[in-house]
Amino acid sequence: MNFLAKRYYFKMTSARFILIAALCSVGYNYIFLSKLFADTGICISLLTGVLLFLLFVLAYSLLFVKYAAKYLAGFFIIANSAALYFMQAYNIAIDKIMMLNVFQTDTGEVGGLLGGEMALFFIVFCLFPLFLLYKTEIIYAPLKRELLTRLKMMGVAGFLSALILLPFSSRLDTFVQEHKRLLYHLMPSNYIDSTLSAIKIMHKHHDFKVLDKKAKINRYWKNNGRKNLFIVVVGESARAANFSLTGYKRDTNKELKPFAAEMMIFPKADACGTSTAVSVPCLFSPYGREDFVPGSASYTENVLDVLAYNGYQVLWRENNSSCKGNCNRIPTEIFCQNGKCHDKPMHADIKEKARTMGNRAVIVLHQHGSHGPDYFNRYPEEFEIYTPICKDEVLRNCTLLQIRNTYDNSIAYTSHVMADLLKNLQQLEDEYNIVVIYTSDHGESLGEEDTYLHSAIYEHAPKYQKEVPFWVWMPDSAVKNLNYDRTCLRRRSQNSVSHDHLFHSLLGLAGIEIPHYNPELDIFAPCRR
Numbered sequence: 001m002n003f004l005a006k007r008y009y010f011k012m013t014s015a016r017f018i019l020i021a022a023l024c025s026v027g028y029n030y031i032f033l034s035k036l037f038a039d040t041g042i043c044i045s046l047l048t049g050v051l052l053f054l055l056f057v058l059a060y061s062l063l064f065v066k067y068a069a070k071y072l073a074g075f076f077i078i079a080n081s082a083a084l085y086f087m088q089a090y091n092i093a094i095d096k097i098m099m100l101n102v103f104q105t106d107t108g109e110v111g112g113l114l115g116g117e118m119a120l121f122f123i124v125f126c127l128f129p130l131f132l133l134y135k136t137e138i139i140y141a142p143l144k145r146e147l148l149t150r151l152k153m154m155g156v157a158g159f160l161s162a163l164i165l166l167p168f169s170s171r172l173d174t175f176v177q178e179h180k181r182l183l184y185h186l187m188p189s190n191y192i193d194s195t196l197s198a199i200k201i202m203h204k205h206h207d208f209k210v211l212d213k214k215a216k217i218n219r220y221w222k223n224n225g226r227k228n229l230f231i232v233v234v235g236e237s238a239r240a241a242n243f244s245l246t247g248y249k250r251d252t253n254k255e256l257k258p259f260a261a262e263m264m265i266f267p268k269a270d271a272c273g274t275s276t277a278v279s280v281p282c283l284f285s286p287y288g289r290e291d292f293v294p295g296s297a298s299y300t301e302n303v304l305d306v307l308a309y310n311g312y313q314v315l316w317r318e319n320n321s322s323c324k325g326n327c328n329r330i331p332t333e334i335f336c337q338n339g340k341c342h343d344k345p346m347h348a349d350i351k352e353k354a355r356t357m358g359n360r361a362v363i364v365l366h367q368h369g370s371h372g373p374d375y376f377n378r379y380p381e382e383f384e385i386y387t388p389i390c391k392d393e394v395l396r397n398c399t400l401l402q403i404r405n406t407y408d409n410s411i412a413y414t415s416h417v418m419a420d421l422l423k424n425l426q427q428l429e430d431e432y433n434i435v436v437i438y439t440s441d442h443g444e445s446l447g448e449e450d451t452y453l454h455s456a457i458y459e460h461a462p463k464y465q466k467e468v469p470f471w472v473w474m475p476d477s478a479v480k481n482l483n484y485d486r487t488c489l490r491r492r493s494q495n496s497v498s499h500d501h502l503f504h505s506l507l508g509l510a511g512i513e514i515p516h517y518n519p520e521l522d523i524f525a526p527c528r529r
């Protein structure tokens with residue numbers, strides 16, 4: 001190929017290469033700098049830009065040694081452009097939880113799939129700079145002179161950095177604390193630090209944590225001649241704000257309305273995290289949000305283990321990315337095959353399945369729900385109720401209304417799926433005491449405050465990502481046979497609930513009391529007769 005024929009277009013000394021690379025690195029940080037500008041104004045952001053340039057000069061003078069310089073520069077171009085894409089397309093910050101999602105192959109968590117716009121972005125921010133780098137010849141001076149030049153550059157950069165920082169030295173700590181959330185946008189420290197933290201979380205050796213599963217069995221129900229069937233449905237990216245059962249203007253839960261009289265409908269629940277990798281394992285763990293350690297599901301037993309140990313047959317049905325460690329010791333059936341992964345097929349044979357599971361059964365259905373950005377893939381065509389929809393995976397290219405329409409269609413489909421499940425289960429009422437608990441792993445941002453999808457850092461996350469639906473369907477037959485008080489259940493659902501409650505509520509429902517069981521976090525406990 002002709003343009004490859006000539007090896008080099010540019011020739012430059014290593015010093016000039018370092019200066020240009022430092023300047024480009026500041027350029028890649030335009031999101032960080034513009035956020036800082038919005039927070040602090042022109043002076044501070046300009047000074048920070050200059051300071052960044054000097055720090056890059058310092059770092060590259062050390063790192064960009066002969067033979068390694070171009071490879072390192074190439075690495076930074078690739079990594080910066082990848083991080084930049086997700087930050088600018090979805091206003092996403094990069095932290096260890098985000099990287100954990102990446103390593104757990106939850107690519108959907110991080111943002112859109114490959115699209116045309118992404119390709120263009122990569123040509124401009126990745127391939128073109130890589131090509132220029134390839135065509136650049138770096139001239140290194142003899143070792144002594146090279147060393148001296150580098151030392152001089154580092155000296156000047158260090159001196160100027162100190163000059164900038166000195167007047168602010170007394171307030172620097174407070175300043176960094178106040179603007180800490182912006183550091184998740186500062187490259188390359190954000191992705192390097194997050195990657196190292198995520199690797200540490202995944203590979204740190206932990207002794208397997210066994211729960212004290214020996215339970216005091218509390219059969220609070222009288223002998224009612226029926227089997228117990230408890231179903232937990234873990235939704236995906238469903239946010240409380242868009243559920244009409246709890247006040248959303250659009251009738252997104254229309255199909256569930258006929259079941260409302262037999263439901264506990266909580267106004268909202270606080271999710272344990274803003275991403276699947278945190279929330280799904282946390283939901284089943286004995287630890288609440290404050291004490292839950294991301295990554296711990298791989299070495300800690302959960303409520304399903306306790307149920308299985310105490311005579312319940314447990315089954316996990318997976319239609320999402322994975323069970324996130326919850327089903328490691330539990331029979332699991334995987335459904336999602338075609339990428340669209342509609343949720344209805346997951347319970348098509350639920351009656352037959354339940355009948356193979358003995359007198360006490362717990363089934364978890366892990367839905368694909370409303371996973372973005374391709375909300376339009378989350379429902380069959382006939383559920384295109386609200387139009388116009390957004391068919392672009394780069395959500396910024398759609399209007400907020402289009403995004404909301406598409407998302408609401410996915411919620412309406414989830415309502416249909418759940419209503420269909422409940423209808424199926426109604427046919428089992430003569431044989432079983434049935435309870436269905438539905439919640440979502442986390443919520444979703446639909447462009448509010450220029451934020452999309454989820455996985456925001458919990459402390460700074462918008463409420464849309466943290467507030468999820470939570471409802472329980474306990475038909476009158478189960479209320480009667482399991483000895484509950486309907487009025488009390490209804491009253492209880494007016495109070496607050498969070499993901500912290502699931503572990504204890506499931507155990508309470510099953511009549512299994514282990515040392516970890518806390519009746520105060522059992523939503524059913526106060527309503528037993």
Ligand SMILES: [Zn+2]
Pocket residue numbers: 236237275276277441442
């Ligand atoms: Zn999720």
